[in-house]
Amino acid sequence: MFSGRVAVVTGSAQGLGKVFSGVLLERGSKVCISDVNQSELEKTYKEFKSKYAENVISQQCDVTDSEQLKEVFRKTKDTYGQLDLVVNNAGIVNEKNWQQCIDVNLNGTIRGTMLGMEYMRKDKGGKGGLILNMSSLAGIFPVNYTPAYAASKHGVIGYTRSWSMHPDVVNNGVRLVCLCPAFVDTDMIKMDDDSKFVGTDLAQQVIEKFGIMSTDHIIPVFVNAIEDEENNGSVISITLKGANKIPLPMP
């Protein structure tokens, strides 16, 4: 399932993207890691390269820049000859620069999804594959201290579910899945920058309610989403209590 498969992971210099890339490499996949943060990307690349040699390549990329993202896909296909998995993981929290928050989280995911479909659809020369989009519990519930972030993650769910129901995509072997974790122990949830949220107390209360998961807690759900080839269109919440498929709301 993993051996010889080829993946693109955005925002993979650190945090969940780095963990996901490590999981894929450990299981024999080939991965193009990419990130806007060149210095952190270089460090991660060196770390992976020493363990996984030719199975990892790296390409600096800001997901808000279509040309840079196209280069990631081009380089991956040129190097490994195929593409099987896209993890649209790059994300930020920023309520002051909410335009950037939407552009990275939602538009970046849209860009990566469109490229993924272009490279993986059978009618476009691909072999099918999986597009795994990172949403959040904030994509399912309203979050009063990060409204723009919540809007971006709600958008990711709507966008992913919509394509997963399109016959041209389904019939050409591409499936799409959304992961929606609660708080995970990465730099993202550090209270290091006021522009991240509107209301520190509000954020603190919700963190106390849900707790903080280690990145290890997300790995089995990530692996299962890849292994379960019947899984298309799922939106999966992940909390300390476990993982659950969120039913499609009906009017």
Ligand SMILES: NC(=O)C1=CN([C@@H]2O[C@H](COP(=O)(O)OP(=O)(O)OC[C@H]3O[C@@H](n4cnc5c(N)ncnc54)[C@H](O)[C@@H]3O)[C@@H](O)[C@H]2O)C=CC1
């Ligand atoms: N940590 C958490 O509590 C949760 C995180 N998520 C989502 O998981 C994903 C990964 O987040 P974490 O690993 O926690 O955060 P993180 O902050 O540790 O890592 C995010 C990575 O994305 C990169 N990035 C930021 N802007 C970028 C851009 N324009 N282009 C390319 N790369 C960019 C950063 O440089 C960083 O390496 C995000 O989409 C986030 O919204 C979802 C639910 C909970």
Ligand SMILES: CCCCC/C=C\C=C\C(=O)C/C=C\C/C=C\CCCC(=O)O
């Ligand atoms: C410490 C500051 C945290 C600011 C928020 C930072 C990042 C959050 C990223 C997430 O994706 C968090 C995940 C989910 C939000 C949690 C709960 C939503 C439900 C709210 C509720 O039930 O009241």
